Amino acid sequence: MIESLLRHCTDAEIESNYVDTHGASVVGLAFTELLNFRLPPRLKNIGSIRLYRPDDDPPGWPALGGSLTRSIKWDLIAQQYDQRTQAPHLPGPGRTRPGRAHHLRLRLPASPDLRREIHSGLQVVENWNSANTVIHYGKDGALTGADKEHAETSMLTLHLLQSALVHVNTLLLQQALAEPEWAGRLTAEDRRALTALFWSNINLAVSLGAMRLR
Structure with missing residues (x-):
C-alpha cells in the first residue's frame, strides 16, 4: 500500500488512502503519518466502541450516554507500567502494541x-471490486488452475483487462x-471526485459472447 502511494506513476497528488477495518493498523498509521499521507480507516465496529470512565462515580457526561463503560483499572496499569514503558531499542510486549491512540481514531466518533x-x-x-468479479468471469472471479502458473496467468490477464478499461x-x-458545456459546469469539487474506475459502460453480453467465439 505504501509503495503504491509513493510510486503511483501519475501526476496526481495523493493526500489520503482510505482503508477498511482490517487496514487500520498501528504500523500503517505510523508510517503514513511520517510520509505525510492520511490513512483514514472505516471502523466497522464504531457503533460498539465504548469509553472507559476515570472512576466509579456516576458519569458526569450525559451526552455520551451508552458510550461509557466500566471505570479504568488504575491498579492494573500501575502493576504493569514498567514493562510497558521500556526503552524503544529493547524487545518486549510493550513495543508491539503502542498505547497512544492515533488522532484519526480519536476523530472518527466525533466527526460525521x-x-x-x-x-x-x-x-x-x-x-x-465488483467490476473485477464481472470482467474476470468464471468461478465468481476465483483463481483456478492446477498449478501456480495457471493462477499467475489468470491474474495477469485480469490486470490487462483492468488497465484496458x-x-x-x-x-x-x-x-x-x-x-465547453462540461468545462463550465463542473466545479473544482466535481473534478476532484472524477475517477476512471467505473464499468457501467461495458456491454457484458457482447464482451462475453466475443470471448466465447474466440
Missing part, C-alpha cells in the same frame, strides 16, 4: 463528515471534459 468521506472513498474501490474510461472522460 470524516466518516462520510471515508465511506465515499471506499465505495469507489468496492464498486471497482481504465485507459478507455480515461479517454472518454477527457473527451467529455473537452466540451
Whole structure:
C-alpha cells in the first residue's frame, strides 16, 4: 500500500488512502503519518466502541450516554507500567502494541463528515471490486488452475483487462471534459471526485459472447 502511494506513476497528488477495518493498523498509521499521507480507516465496529470512565462515580457526561463503560483499572496499569514503558531499542510486549491512540481514531466518533468521506472513498474501490468479479468471469472471479502458473496467468490477464478499461474510461472522460458545456459546469469539487474506475459502460453480453467465439 505504501509503495503504491509513493510510486503511483501519475501526476496526481495523493493526500489520503482510505482503508477498511482490517487496514487500520498501528504500523500503517505510523508510517503514513511520517510520509505525510492520511490513512483514514472505516471502523466497522464504531457503533460498539465504548469509553472507559476515570472512576466509579456516576458519569458526569450525559451526552455520551451508552458510550461509557466500566471505570479504568488504575491498579492494573500501575502493576504493569514498567514493562510497558521500556526503552524503544529493547524487545518486549510493550513495543508491539503502542498505547497512544492515533488522532484519526480519536476523530472518527466525533466527526460525521470524516466518516462520510471515508465511506465515499471506499465505495469507489468496492464498486471497482465488483467490476473485477464481472470482467474476470468464471468461478465468481476465483483463481483456478492446477498449478501456480495457471493462477499467475489468470491474474495477469485480469490486470490487462483492468488497465484496458481504465485507459478507455480515461479517454472518454477527457473527451467529455473537452466540451465547453462540461468545462463550465463542473466545479473544482466535481473534478476532484472524477475517477476512471467505473464499468457501467461495458456491454457484458457482447464482451462475453466475443470471448466465447474466440
